Amino acid sequence: MPGGTDMTLRSFLWRAENVFPEREIVSRTHEGIHRYTYAEYGERVRKLASVLDERGYGEGDRIATFAWNNHWHHEAYFGVPCQGAQLHMINILLPDSHIQHLVSDAEDKVVVVDPVMLDKLEGAYDEEAFESVEQFVVMGDTVPETSLEPVTDYESFIADGDPDYEFPDVDEEQPAGMCYTSGTTGKPKGVEYTHKMYWAHTMSIMTGELGITNTDVEMPVVPMFHVSGWGRPFATVAAGAKTVLPGPNPEPADIAALCENEGVTKSAAVPTVWRGLLQYARENDVDLSELEYVLSGGSSTPKGLMRDYRAELDVEIVAGYGMTETTPVTHVAELKPGMEDLDEESRVDVRAHAGLISPGLEMKIVDDEGEELPWDGEALGELLMRGPWVTTEYFNAPEKTEARVTEDGWLRTGDIARIDEDGYVDIVDRVDDLVKSGGEWISSVEVENRIMGHEDVAEAAVVPVEHPTWDERPVAFVVAMEDVEDLEGLEEALRQRVAEEYPKWWTPDVIEFIDEIPKGSTGKFSKKDLAEQYVDDEIRGEVEEAAPGDR
Amino acid sequence: MPGGTDMTLRSFLWRAENVFPEREIVSRTHEGIHRYTYAEYGERVRKLASVLDERGYGEGDRIATFAWNNHWHHEAYFGVPCQGAQLHMINILLPDSHIQHLVSDAEDKVVVVDPVMLDKLEGAYDEEAFESVEQFVVMGDTVPETSLEPVTDYESFIADGDPDYEFPDVDEEQPAGMCYTSGTTGKPKGVEYTHKMYWAHTMSIMTGELGITNTDVEMPVVPMFHVSGWGRPFATVAAGAKTVLPGPNPEPADIAALCENEGVTKSAAVPTVWRGLLQYARENDVDLSELEYVLSGGSSTPKGLMRDYRAELDVEIVAGYGMTETTPVTHVAELKPGMEDLDEESRVDVRAHAGLISPGLEMKIVDDEGEELPWDGEALGELLMRGPWVTTEYFNAPEKTEARVTEDGWLRTGDIARIDEDGYVDIVDRVDDLVKSGGEWISSVEVENRIMGHEDVAEAAVVPVEHPTWDERPVAFVVAMEDVEDLEGLEEALRQRVAEEYPKWWTPDVIEFIDEIPKGSTGKFSKKDLAEQYVDDEIRGEVEEAAPGDR
Known part of the structure; x- marks a missing residue:
């Protein structure tokens, strides 16, 4: 075959060790700032890999991490997959029952745990669920008092490893990593990342306007247990950029200090983090230049x-x-040619889109029947994607694979999107949260956001209720502010508020006031519980009577 | 398998058509400037592909081009491989015998020819060698008077094609393209590029300091018949950049005009092109800003x-x-962190290296025994590379594959290189041009360049001559300037000149003055002919006697 050698993570590590040996990894740990070079890093990664090898681990063996972003975690990112085993990054924020499900489903052999997360792991420990675990390894050079066993500390674990260990040739189709979906409905599902998927994703996030290059100082604030830290730890090494790891539960002050002291040029996180940093920067003297x-x-x-x-x-x-299923980055809100000179407001409009699809992937939006919809900035459809870093199989869940992956490799994302003429995608809702009315779709999220924008509303959730003619109609459950007395007036105001912004048939036919919206373990509204608790025959009757006559 | 869908060229084309439909391809043709959008381009690519499909072409069928850089050539770049057939880009500058070898070796089914190259192709035509060819297609909308048959023009050829043609799912390991090595020794050898190799190479040249992005206006002056135009036509489409194609035999004035009129931001070519453009810019008012x-x-x-x-x-x-075998780009002389502020001279020193190896590849330099050599800026060894866009098999040449590709996928480049501590590679010679003396290597190219640096020397070539003790010793053949009278004095001066710069044992023991260095078809020195013509027993005797005593 003429087609070159396999796409594995090995070449990225090799390049950092050899071409950028003096570039640093800076790690904020429970003990303070730790700093070393890619040359030293590489030796320790090889020591870890050689120990795993010596202990007989390899293809099909999952080595789990339970940790914040630090250099030990980062060593596992390359050491585990380059040796041939598979890295399973457990989300440390999950409820105990989910952690138990993950460990038993993945049959983790080793769990490498951040000392600051030891209590949490002990709490989640369950003999049956953790049956496969042969070794706990605590990051650092001491083993704290713990009920977990057998246990050792990371430094002892790798002490006798070989710093010159040569990685085996690993097949590119072999799983290198694994994360679980957050599972808003049902149990979390495992998604495996092959070496080839990681390789392709790594190349992808080094391209384009925002690509990571060797002059960057990159800090992934996004946890390394969230879809492989959005793949940035891999790309930073591949590019030869400096890596900054913000450690346990980083507060805005920690993030600001690392940016300032280490000269961070690029970073990634959820919006909440950026809100916190802004607040901190307003109140303190911070240099983020x-x-x-x-x-x-x-x-x-x-x-x-x-x-x-x-x-x-x-x-x-x-x-x-x-998403978890896409390694994860598929879209970034890059500017297009000619947009450099947009006024501030238009520029923000562009930057706020989910973005343009990355080179190497394909996407489409489709309606209920699977028919492709136009990119006109209006049509709402389920987003489908395919490409080298879009999974085509769930772990241990053939029924889920069948439901979500088409025969020609398209992943049904479950997200409802619109795409404008320029190719910018906006995600408006989850498929499961849509109200399907008369062959058209109503975005429950947009309607509830509109309702929650009213000053007298504390919380609101919109759920579909079946209807004999229209299939489904939206019903809004609203928690009014405590001092509101005229609920009838508020109801009318909310109807008008929705109708002002959306087609009239998007207006909920029934608006019910309740005391509280039921919430799930992560604090999000649980629409499942809401529907079970509040949607009864009385509501169904009201919906049927109130059906919109003017559709 | 979780590993995503195949890496094919289809997704790059799809993205340009849909996300950047208004971006332009500007093509300088024999008829003048032609201009259209990626949307129009995509329709024509699909028409071409559908016609190939209808005619029964597909996997294993090679469609050849014989053309400069224009939009018809570019349509074949995507249309042929996305349909499933294989694009064979014939080097139009080869001698007739080589062209015959290429067409018969590749068994080309269709040859798409630039009208300005029709005479050349007719001259190279040979009934036996061209037996596989079922159709000649002349770029443009008219068929000039020609002896080639059956023949049609490109516009008629695609006229009934389907602009909405859907490409089949092509296996990523299927060959998408093919070029031949220039073959300084022996016949040219075919190198095939799979979809996956092109995909990986495309991603690669979108990364880093010099990566092509959507705001670029990119003009490949390097011919599209030279290793797929260094892969730039693929990356420009993938990135959504504007493409400028400089057409038949572009002169400095053409290149300057395209840069100025189209706002070219990035370009690629051999050094001669850049020398010509500079000369032109000195004598004319050109805006290259x-x-x-x-x-x-x-x-x-x-x-x-x-x-x-x-x-x-x-x-x-x-x-x-x-090189041809590596799709081709493996190294670019990027700056490393901290080099932004280098003084001008040091900056040029960096930019003149062959460069840093690209993320995703691995390399090493090895001695005669295959032992790896250090990166110390001194050790000379053969450069070996491997990775997803480094070929692991020559076409139709198992003996060459065996000689050049190791079992673990390393390609022996045949180039002698040194690597400095920062990872910058310098190519100093071809293995075949090395003089192996006493277990050490002497670079004939460096010695002859040193000799040619003397003002009284017109040409010089250094070749190895066998020696009973030292294996080989260098002999220099020198053409002196016409007005030089004191050849003995010059000989002594040249010896000193080499000894000043290199170890004493690099100095040629024998320096012979001759009238002209024999040259091959591309104008390069032919050392093979030189050795055959001039290295006789007399020279061998002189070499033996003159063997350096001070080694």
Whole structure:
């Protein structure tokens, strides 16, 4: 075959060790700032890999991490997959029952744990669920008092490893990593990342306007247990950029200090982090002048925050999009040619999109019947994607694979999107949260956001209720502010408020006032519980009677 | 398998058509400037592909081009491989016998020919060699008088094609393209590029300091028949950049006009092109202000030229390296962190290296025994590379594959290189041109360049001559300037000149003055002919007697 050698993570590590041996990895740990070079890093990665090898681990063996972003975690990022085993990054913020599900589903052999997360792991420990675990390894050079066993500390674990260990030739189709979906419905599902998927994703986030290059100082604030830290730890090494790891539960003061002291040029995190940093920068003397841009994803980024960053910090927030199933980044809100001179407001409008699809991928939006919809900035459809870093199979879940992956490799994202003429994608809702009315779709998220924009509303959730003619109609459950007395007046005001912004048939036929919206473990509204608790025959009857006559 | 869908060229074309439909391709043809958008381009690419499909072409069928850089050629770049057939880009500058070898070796089914190259192709035509060819297609909308048959014009050929044609799913390991090595020794050998190799190479040249992005206006002056135009036509489409194609035999005036009129930001070509453009810019009023950098490769770029570009045009020339077997780009002379503020001379020193290896590849230099050598800026060894866009098999030449590709996928480049502590590679010679003396290597190219640096020397070539003790010793054949009378004095001066710069044992023991160095078809020195003509027993005797005593 003429087609070259396999796409594995090895070449990226090799390049950093040899071409950028003096570039640094700076790690904020429970003990303070730790600093070393890629040359030293490489030796320790090889020591870790050789120990795993000696212990007989390899293809099909999952080595789990339970940690914040630090250099030990980073060593596992390359050491585990380059040796041939598979890195399973457990989300440390999950409830105990989910952690148990993950460990038993993945059959983790080793769990490498951040000492600051030891209590949490002990709490989640369950003998049956953790049956596969042969070794706990605590990051650092001491083993704290713990009920977990057998246990050792990381430094002892790798002490006798070989710093010159040569990695085996690993097949590019072999899984290198694994993360679980957050599982808003049902149990979390495993997604595996092959070496080739990581390789392709790594190349991708080194391209384009926002690509990571060797002159960058990159700090992934996004946790390394969130879809491989959005793949940035891999790309930073591949590019030869300096890596900054913000450690346990980083507060705005920590992030600001690292940016200032280490000269961070690019960073990535969820919007909440950027809001916190702005607040901190307003109240303290912080030098963020080296920062070129911050990538914001995971949930939609408010335009007001983007505007404030430009105006107050001269830093650009750029939105992006992706999911556990897509390694994750598929879209970044790059500017297109000719947009350099847009006025501030238009520029923010562009930067707030989920973005343009990355080179190497394909996408489309489709309606209920799977028919492709136009890119006109209006049509709403489910977003489908395919490409080298879009998964085509869930772990241990053939029924989910069948439901979400088409025969020709398209992944049904479950996200409802519109695409404008320029190719910018906006994510408006989850498929499951849509109200399907008369063959058309109503975005429950947009309607509830509109309702929550009213000053007298504390919380609101919109759910579909079945209807004999229209299939489904939206019903809004609203928690009014405590001092509101005229609920009838508020109801009418909310109807008008929705109708002003959206087609009239988007207006909920029934608006019910309740005391509280039921919430799930992560604090998000649980529409499932809401529907079970409140949608009864009385509501269904009201919906049927109130059906919109003017559709 | 979780590993995503195949890496094919389809996604790059799709993205340009849909995300950048209004970006332009500007093509200088025999008829003048032609201009259209990626949307129009995509429709024509699909028409071409559908016609190939209808005619029964597909996997294993090679469609050849014989053309300069124009939009018809560019349509074949995507239309042929996305349909499933294979694009064979014939080097139009080869001698007739080589062209015959290429067409018969590749068994080309269709040859798409530039009208300005029709005479040349007719001259090379040979009934037996061209037996596989079922159709000649002349770019444009008319068929000139020609002896080739059956023949049609390109516009008629695609006229009934389907602009909405959907490309089939092509396997990423399927060959998409093919070029032949220039074959300085023996017949040219075919190198095939799979979809995956092109995909990886495309991503690669979109990364880093010099990566092509959507705001670029990119003009590949390097011919599209030279290793796929160094892969730039693919990356320009993938990035959504504007494409400028300089057409038949572009003169400096043409290149300057396209840069100025189209706002070219990045370009790539051999050093000769850049020398010509500089000369033109000195004598004419040219605006090259949009030009950010030009990539220079194919042969080594003089530092003087680089300095002049910086000083006179404010344009940076950056050297790169690659070969037919590597798709081709493997190295680019990027700056490393901290080099932004280098003084002019040091900066040019960096930019003149073959460069840093690209992320995703691995390399090493090895001695005669295959032992790896250090990166110390001194050790000379053969450069070996491997990675996803480094070929692991020659076409139709198993003996060559065996000689050049190791079992673990390393390609022996045949180039002798040194690597400095920073990872910058310098190519000093071809293995075949080395003089192996007493277990050490002498670079014939460096010695002859040193000799040619003397003002009384017109030409010089250094060849190895066998020696009973030292294996080989260098002999220099020198053509003196016409007015030189004291040849003995010159001989002594040349010896001193070499000894000043290199170890004493690099000095040629015998320096022979001759009238002319024999040259091959491309105008390069033919050392094979030189040795056959001039190295006789007398020379061998002289070499034996003169063996250096001080080694």
